[in-house]
Amino acid sequence: MDALITCCSLLLFNILYVGVSLSAYKYSKDKYKHIRRESKLLDGLVQDFDEVLMSVKQIMQKESELMEYSDLKKVTELLKEKDNWISKAREVVTEGTLCFQRFQELREKRNSSKWFVSFLIDMPPVVDVAYGMPRIEKRIKDHLGRNLIADTTDVKEKVCVSDIYESLENSRSKVRSVQERSVVDEREHQSLNSRPPPIGKRTGKLISSLTNLISVHPDLTQGVEEKIELHLMHLHLLQTFTEDLKSVNLESKLEISWEIEASETIDEAQDAIDAIHRKANRRRWITDFRQWTDRWKLKDELMDVGTWISGLMEIKERYGFIFIRRDRSRKQTLQxxxxxxxxxxxxxxxxxxxxxxxxxxxxxxxxxxxxxxxxxxxxxxxxxxxxxxxxxxxxxxxxxxxxxxxxxxxxxxxxxxxxxxxxxxxxxxxxxxxxxxxxxxxxxIEVRADSCSVVGLEEDINQLVSQLTGEASVISIVGMKGIGKTTLAKKVFYDRRITKHFDVQGWVSIPHEPEGVVLFTSIRNPLTKKEREEPEEREKQDEQEQPEEPEELEEPEEREKREERVKREEPEELEKRVEPTGRDCWIQKVLDFLNTKEKRYLLVLDNVSSMEEWNSLTRNSLTAALQNLNRSRVVVTTTSRAVASHFSPKNSLHQLRLRTKEESWEIFTQRVHYRPGKMESHAKEVVGRGGGLPLAIIDVGNRLSGREEKSKEFFMELERITQGKNRTPWSDTVAENIKELESSSSAHLSKCFYYFQLFSRDFEIPVRRIVSSWIAQEFVQVEGGQNLEEVAYECLSELIGRNMIQVVQRKPDGKVKTCCLPTTVRDPLLQDQGNIRETRSSFPTTSKEGKLAFHLDGYNDASFSESLGPSTNAYPHCILFFDTREGNKPGEDIGEFILRSIDDGSFRKLQVLDLERVFRPQLPTNIGKLKQLAYLGLRLTYLETIPDSVGDLVNLQTLDLKHTYVQTLPGSVWKLKKLRHLYLNQSCQFTQPTDFSIRNFQLPQPSGISMKNLQILSGVFVDNGSPLKDGLSKLTNLRKLGLAFQLKEQEVLETWIAKLSHLKSLRLRSINEKREAQPLKLKSIPDLKKLSSLYLFGTIENPSIIINYELPKSLTHLTLSASRIKEDPMPKLGKLPNLRSLSLYSGSYEGAALACTKDSFPQLLVLKLWKLDTLENLDVQEGAVQKLRELDIRSCKNLTISIVLTHLKTLQEFKVS
Known part of the structure; x- marks a missing residue:
């Protein structure tokens, strides 16, 4: 009997023991999820704090001067104030992590086959965990709420976790603005790899499972139908939000922790719904009472799932963090x-x-x-x-x-x-x-201007990606120091199109320091395709599939051990240990990398400065491997053109240009924020003089960040953009290029370059002015069937690529419109030339090549006659005038000088006479004596007449009369057989002739039009009485044509235009006496295969050329005005593969809707819609205009815009007014 009592007692005790253990486990399970979630998020916040603090220290170590002049000092102070709160947070995270890890171990035992035994053995730990969880939960709650962070002052400051995050985000933004772009890129890439697979599809599956459960077992939701409906709606909204998050680069560990928590919550909710479904299906076999109790339990479990989902929103509210999408600064006028x-x-x-x-x-x-x-x-x-x-x-x-x-x-x-x-x-x-x-x-998702965005490299990125995914095996990126070679290579390296295309990627930075140390540690771990798969693709994989082992140049364990040893050892010891085998080991690893045949590899060799250095490093062993690449590709960055030419053929050599003045200002204002006004204009001018070198702009911007913009010290520091260490890259670049340009093979480039010195400091020079002058002076030589203008443009592109000339403005088709000689290049050149003299008022600038440039500002007119007196260069080939004086005196003085020089024979060799912008220069009647003259520039002179003897200039190639008041062009002009460029003016106001109410040029009947070499005919007016109408057929070599006409019969004009097979630019205006639009007849022109720019003003009688895809595929720039098109032209225009700019002006379209469909306008950069009164809806669908940079909508009063701006990822300027 005693034995039976004892057994019963033991059994009862064990049951009670297990019951306590189970109760404690159940209690802990309810607390576990909350503690795990809060600990991970709080740990993410702590890691963010450490990362920002570490970034500040790294920046300060590299640029100690920034501490005094930038916002970094404020950041350091701010982080120091929060250190006490962060220290306590670390303790909470440690305690919480330990607690939920212990519970996870107990849960694993609970799920084993011997769970009953484990509960008997592990009851004390289970109870201990259950006892500790409320305490930890309370501590987390207290710390996330109001807490003391400092008690050193009389007033104790209080803060909560959202305050901490706000301070941290402000600090991160300031640090980001002064960080190197490469550091930002690496962190963004690391963030991408650490993100969980998107939960969109899994959330959709969860919604379907929950909906199905409710429909099959409606009794589970009795009494809670409304709450379940809210949970379902919340899930749907969460699903759509995660789709939005795909386009956002998460910048903080806290954001990633939230996304991971959301992913785990969805997975756990799916498991819970599946379990409820299984249990609900089993209820039919049990008693009614059990059904009631089980239904109650399942209902609770169902509500728990909703609570988990709601918790995601609650923690985001509590921490107060914001998802940020950073875009380049966008100028938006949103009405x-x-x-x-x-x-x-x-x-x-x-x-x-x-x-x-x-x-x-x-x-x-x-x-x-x-x-x-x-x-x-x-x-x-x-x-x-x-x-x-x-x-x-x-x-x-x-x-x-x-x-x-x-x-x-x-x-x-x-x-x-x-x-x-x-x-x-x-x-x-x-x-x-x-x-x-x-x-x-x-x-x-908040969109902010990116303080560290890449400016001016968009086209370069696309071009390099295209080459690397094409046939080019080795591509060299060449440019001066600080121009952005490494930045460009990094952007391409991390581009999604590249990571999809290549199986493995590697990066090698070539050092200029003790080679053994840096070489051995500078190889970046290659990224396998498995690691870089798109999240959507990873989501499709079978959960049971084992991940493929990354193929690396170095095993992870070996790398970690080596890096730990590197941290502990002194540099001298490390160098001694690595040499002499470190270099050979590194080279062998790269050789193995290149010789792998099974996979596509991308290898970047960054910062190869000279062939001597490269050969000493590799002992020529890698050179042979680079010549025998299979499907792999190599990118080399270098400042040396000799190195670039060695690695790459000419067509695979990528020359980085200097940034334009606008781009320079954009880079600067990423770091220094300016208010509009006079101070801004002055600062913009100084930044523009920096020559467009990003490194110099960023350096000065970092120093000025956070400083008072009106202070004297501010502008003194700003002037350093062209001084000190920022001048060094220019000196090296100029010296290397001048040496190359003066070689016999580049003599023509040397002449072209030195011509820029004739222009004033910071003068923005139109390309057509430069190109025509070079051709006139025979700087450009052609072979075979080459075109002089095209070769001249190639010479300009070469100088731009050498970083000697800066682009100022581009045309819509991407070609350079204006350029300049950077001050940072011009000043050293002028200082080295002893034959340059400058005075404050008027002075000539001369060169040994027989060129004169007179710069007259009117401060001291007394010295003018001396300036125009006898020259050391008796027979100049080229003369340019830059005269800013007002009144008639400048024209009279210059006219006397020209007349005197013609009479005394000084101009007998003159080839270029450029009077552009000189007010009404008096041209002598004997100007026809200048038999060598090839360029006569009279643009913006507002002349009223030109001498008849112009027709005697037998070698004249360019006659520029644009923006003058000349009404009658001498008939002798048509005898100029060598004329290539004729610019006339059909837009100025003047006294009209008596027989025609509108006519800007009355062309006398020529004896015969002999201008078969004419390439450009711009600004001419043609009507029924014009002699040009009957001579059009003889002008067959035109590349650019711009004319206005008043013709009832346009067949001759139509036929002639259709035969201009060389035409690249066409501008037609059909007008009446009041300059209003008239019918415009134009035949189908798809055969004009070189046409890139088309401007049409007038009512198009044959709209099928627009809406039926009858335009040439080569078209890059299209402008329509007063066309009266009824049918939406976008579906057809969107198929033009090269269209970069589309402008629809007043009256061009009379329909109600314009629709840009998916994949349309693949190259469009600029879209302008002006004064389209009938337009009601603009629909830009996802996948359309994926390269659009500028969207300009003006005076479309009935328009409703249907645009999702997140789809337009490249948009930089959005104007709506």
Missing amino acids: YQTTDDTDLSSAVNNICKCLTQLTKVEGIHIHSLRKELEDMHKYLKETKATDYASNLRNACLVKLKEIAANIECYSNIVMKDSKSKLPSEVKQIKEVVKLLHRCIKVYS
């Missing part, structure tokens, strides 16, 4: 709302109006619903320009429209029967609106 914003606001307004009509209905739910809607409407208006979570907002829009329809229905019922009561659904509507409002606020 219109996009369709999304308009529809959202309209939906909210519609609901409010319906509620206003229910004045007879009182109730707390109506009032609170109206208040919630008013708050939502206010928030939508405030965030429309910054919130780019478009998928989420669209989902909210759909739901709001449903609510509006329901409220309207309820309103109609109440209006018809005043005794009717609103249905109970109004309360649920209030909860739905509340959730929508909350989701819009919490699940938001």
Whole structure:
């Protein structure tokens, strides 16, 4: 009997023991998820703090001067203030992590086959964990709430976790603005690899599973139907938000931790729903009582799933972090709302109006619903320009429209029967609106200007990606120090198109320091394709599939051990240890990398400065391997053109250009924020003188960040952009290039380059002026069937590629429009030349090549006659005047000088006479004696007549009369057989001839048009009485044609234009006496295969050339005005493969809608829509205009824009007015 009692007692004790253990485990399980979630997020915040602090220290070690002059000092102080809070957070994270790790170990035992035994053995640890969890949970809660962070002053400062994050985000933004772009790129790439697979599809599966469970087992939701509906809606909104997040680079560990937590929560919720489904299916075999109790338990489990999902929003609210999408600065003038914003606001307004009509209905739910809607409407208006979570907002829009329809229905019922009561659904509507409002606020993506964006490299990136995925095996990126070679290589290295194409990537930085140490440690770990797969592709993989082992140049374990040893050892010891085998080992690893045949490899050799250095490093062993690449590709960055030419053929040599003045200012203002005004203009001018070298601009910008912009010290520091260490790259580049240019093989380039010295400091020179002058002086030589203008443009491109000339402005088709000789190049050149003299007032600039440039500013007119006196260069070949004086005196003085020089024979060898912008120079009647003259530039001189003897200039190639008041062109002009460029003016106002009410040029009947070499005919007017009308057929070599005409019969004109097979630019204006648009007849022109620019003004009688795809595929620039097209031209125009600029001006389109469909306009950069009165809707679909940079919409008063800005990732300028 005693034995039986003892056994019963032991059994009862064991049952009680296990029961306590199970209860403790159940209690711990409920607490576990919260502690795990909060610990991981808090740990992410701590890691972010450490990363920002480490970045500051690294920047300060590299540029100690920045500490005094930038915002980094404020950042350091701010982080120091938060250190106490962060230290306590570390303790909480450590304790919380240890706690949930212990619970995970217990859970693994619980899930084993011997779980009963484990509970008997592990009850003390289980109880201990259960006892500790509430304490840890409370400590986490207390720390995330209000807490003391400093008590050194009389006033104790308090802070919560959202305050910490706000300070940290401000600090991170300031640090980012002064970090090297390569560091930012690496961190963004690391962030991409650490993100979990997207949860969009898994969330969709969870929604389907939950919906199916409810439909099959509706009894599970009895009494909680409304809450389940809210949970489902929340899941749907979460799904759309994660789609928006795909385009966002997560910058912080906290953001990544939240995304990981969301991924794990969705997976756990799916497991829970599957388990509930299985249990619910088993209930049919059990008793009614058990069914009731199980239904109650399953209902609780179902509600737990909803609580988990809601927790994701709660923690984001608590921490206060923001998802940020960083784009280049966008100049936006927004007086219109996009369709999304308009529809959202309209939906909210519609609901409010319906509620206003229910004045007879009182109730707390109506009032609170109206208040919630008013708050939502206010928030939508405030965030429309910054919130780019478009998928989420669209989902909210759909739901709001449903609510509006329901409220309207309820309103109609109440209006018809005043005794009717609103249905109970109004309360649920209030909860739905509340959730929508909350989701819009919490699940938001803020767009900010990127303080560290790459400026001016977009085309370079696309070009290099195309070459690397094409046939080019070795590509060399060449340019001066600090121009962005490594930055460009990094952008290409991490580009998604590249990471998809290549199986493995490697990066080698060639050192200029003790080679053994740096070489051995400078090889970056190659990235395998497996590691870089798109998240969507990773999501499709079987969960059971084992990941492929990364193929690396160095095993991870070996690398970690070596890096740890490197940290511990002194540099001298390391160098001694690595040499002499370190270099050979490194070379062998790269050789193995290059010789692998099975996979595509990309190897970047960064910073190869000379062939001697390369050969000494590799002992020629790698050179042979580079000549025998299979499917692999190699990119070399170097400052040496000799090195670049050695590695790459000419067509694979990529020359980086200097940034334009606008791009330079954009780089500068990423670091220094300026308010518009005179100070900004002055600062912009100084930055423009920096020559467009990013390194110099960034260096000065970093020093000025956070300083008072009006201070004297500010501008003294700004002037350093062309001084000190920023001058060194220029000195090296100029010296190397001058040496090469003066060699016999580049003599023509030398002449072309030195010609730039004749222009004033910072003078922005039109390319057509430069090219025509070079041709006139025979600087350009052609062979075979080459075109002089094209070869001259290639020479200019070569000088730009050598970083000797800076691009100022480009045309819509991408070609250079204006350029200049950078001050940083010009000043050293002038100082080295003893034959240059400058005075404050008027002075000639001369050179040994027989060129004169007179710069006259009018400060001292007394010295003018001396300046125009006898020259050391008795027979100049080229004369340019730069005269800013006002009145008639400058023209008279210059006219006397020209007349005197012609009479005394000084101009007998003159080839170029450039008077552009000189006010009304008096040309002598005997100007025809200048038999060698090939260029006569009279643009913007406002002359009224030119001498008849111009026709005697038998060698004249360029006659530029644009922006003059010349009304009658001498008939002798048509005898100029060598004329290539004729610029006339059909847009100026003047006294009209008596026989025609509009005519800018009255062309006398020529004896015969002999200008078969004419390449450019611009600004000419043709009517029925024009002698040119009958001679058009003789002008067959035109490359550029711009004419206005008043012709009833246009067949001759149509036929002639269709035969201009060399034509590249065509500008046609069909006008009447009042300069109004008239019918424009134009035949199909697809045979003009070289045509790149087309401008049409007039009512197109044959619109099929636009809407039926009858334009040449070569077209890059299209402008239509007054065309009166009725049918949407976008579907056909969108198929033009090379179109870069499209402008639809007043009256060009008379339809109601324009639609850019998916994949249309693949190369379009600029889209302008002006004064289209009938246009009501512009629909730019996802996948269209993927390279668009500028969108300019003006005076389209009926237009509603349907554009999702997140789809336009390259958009830089958005104007709507």
